[in-house]
Amino acid sequence: MNKVISLVNSDRTLVRWSTVIISLLLGAAIWEAVGMSFNQAFMAPLIGNEEHPGTLPRLYVYFFDDEEYLLSLVQSIQLFSTGFVLALLVAIPMGIVMARLITLRIALENYILALYVTPMIALIPFILSILGFDFWPKVLVVFLFAFFPILYNTLEGARSVKPELIEVARSFRSSELAIWRDILIPYTLPYALTGIRQASGRALVGMVAAEFFLSTSGLGEELITASRNFDMAGVLATILVITGLGITFMRIAQAVEKKYSAWRGVDR
Amino acid sequence: MNDISEQLPDQDAEAAAEPGQARIEITGLGKSYGSLQVFKDINLNFGEREIVTIVGPSGCGKTTLLRCIDGLLPVNEGAVQIDGDEIAQPREGVAMVFQHFGLFPWKTVEQNVAYGLKLAGVSKSEIQKKVPEYITLVGLGGFETSYPYELSGGMQQRCGLARALATEPHVLLMDEPFAAVDAQTREILQFELLRIWALRPMTMVFVTHSIEEAVLMGDRVVVLKGRPSSVFEIIEVNLPGPRDRSTLGHPRFAEIREHVWSTLMDEARAAEFEVN
DSSP, rough: OOOHHHHHHHHHHHHHHHHHHHHHHHHHHHHHHHHHHHHHHOOOOBBBOOOBOHHHHHHHHHHHSSSSHHHOOOOOOOOHHHHHHHHHHHHHHHHHHHOOOHHHHHHHHHHHHHHHHHGGGGGHHHHHHHOSSSSSHHHHHHHHHHHHHHHHHHHHHHHHOOHHHHHHHTTTOOOHHHHHIIIIHHHHHHHHHHHHHHHHHHHHHHHHHHHHSOOOHHHHHHHHHHHHHHHHHHHHHHHHHHHHHHHHHHHHHHHHHHOOOTTTTTTT | HHHHHHHHHOOOOHHTSSSSOEEEEEEEEEEEETTTTEEEEEEEETTOOEEEEEEEOTTHHHTHHHHHHHSSSSSSSSEEEETTTTSSOTTTEEEEEEETTOTTTTTTTTHHHHHHHHTTTOOHHHHHHHHHHHHHHTTTTTTTTTOGGOHHHHHHHHHHHHHHHHTTTTTEESSTTTTSSOHHHHHHHHHHHHHHHEEEEEEEEEEEEEEHHHHHHHHEEEETTTTTTEEEEEEEOOOOSSSSGGGOOOOHHHHHHHHHHHHHHHHHHHHHHHHO
16 A cells, blocks of 8 residues: 555656656757857857857856856855845844834834835935945845845734733743743744745845946846856856856745744644 | 542642631722723632632623733722732732633644743753643643644643643633533533642632533632623532532532523523614
8 A cells, every 4th residue: 555655656756857857958948949040149059059159058167167257156145145134133123023012113114115115226326326336335235125025024923923822921921021032933933934035036136236236246247247248158157047046045945934834834 | 529629638738727818809890991891899709729610691701800810901990819919910820721722833732831830930850840740630641742733622722721730820710711622522621620620729710601611610600790790699509529420410500500590691681682
């Protein structure tokens, strides 16, 4: 019986993975075909030929034969992480405090809603003219992109903490600090993690935008340089790198989110 | 019932030395939300190791009264005193069991039971000793590492009870503890609670809307009635102990149950017509 089930399961896994691989190969083939049928230098195929190496050969060069490119990558990751971690450190406590202090929430609600819906990219010229071209203004851009989804979700989570649980805590003579430790933080965590997952995508946009529009640096600079030289293989290779970063951040956030919200799905 | 408790070793010799002294004294208690008065002029005394049940129609404020006794809600008039101290906020030695269980869904049974002890600053080794003891007492052995969502309603309330008992309270406040579980489970839990109480007697205030439950569990039954409600009647139950299933067939049980029923039904009918 068990054997049958495991056979069926392994069959399903096999079908699943075959589908994924075929889909990826098909995508690559279409890319290659489109790239080769036009001007090969301009449309950068995936692999290309001797005369016009495509995106993958370029990626190989970037990663194994181009120290400057790796420096750019590190620069970008630094920018991303600094802005992202700062956003997280400010947004989560702020969200919980706002859920606990109703006056503060009412006072700030409109600002937060306004900034949440404002395209952050529109603020970049403003940040540029006030703060200039350093590292920190760029961090601010990433911060702003990441901050609001985290704050918003944390606030929603902390607001939905069941009053019954707070009542239990009070009945057991809990201090406010212990209420945070025992109830608010564990209850809010899954919501905050949803915010963090959303924010990881937005922070990546913020990272590239900051590297484009403030002093160019990192992967943003690589993109701009490549496109100015009509080096489409370089452009596409860098885009693939950024996509890879995005997928990695998203997957990490998803895994952490899943780990800490196991109890939520079945909570009544 | 009282006979049993006297045969057991004294857990609290000091308090027992002053027989007849009320553990909880409620004088002239009134509570209102804005212009809505919930109850008024409540005067009650609950003795050492006594089980008092409070019964009344839904909306009569019995749960609110219990929260005032615990100190979770401020009162507008009068005072609640426990062992002579006026209650303004939850007090040491008083624990509450909630209708909604109030378990932390991200904590296991063990962690939930340890919650009150941790807050009270009990040492780790002491917690490790006490938690299994109380889990066994409420019959949850084998479920130490289960999460609340993996348990039935009845088992969740056993866990809630263990959490309250683990702090070794002198006063246990029960807020319709079995209202959210099915009828069979409710009956099992009622007798379980009586068994546990006989092992560790304490003052217990038990709020319920079930007349049967009130008569079965209580040494005395307090009937709340009116709008705003007040104490309408206090009934000495005087049923032979220990109480078990046979108690339900006792003539005295039926007599009191019918008496409380007719008292409350008058009001329930009046309320129904008022609404319609």
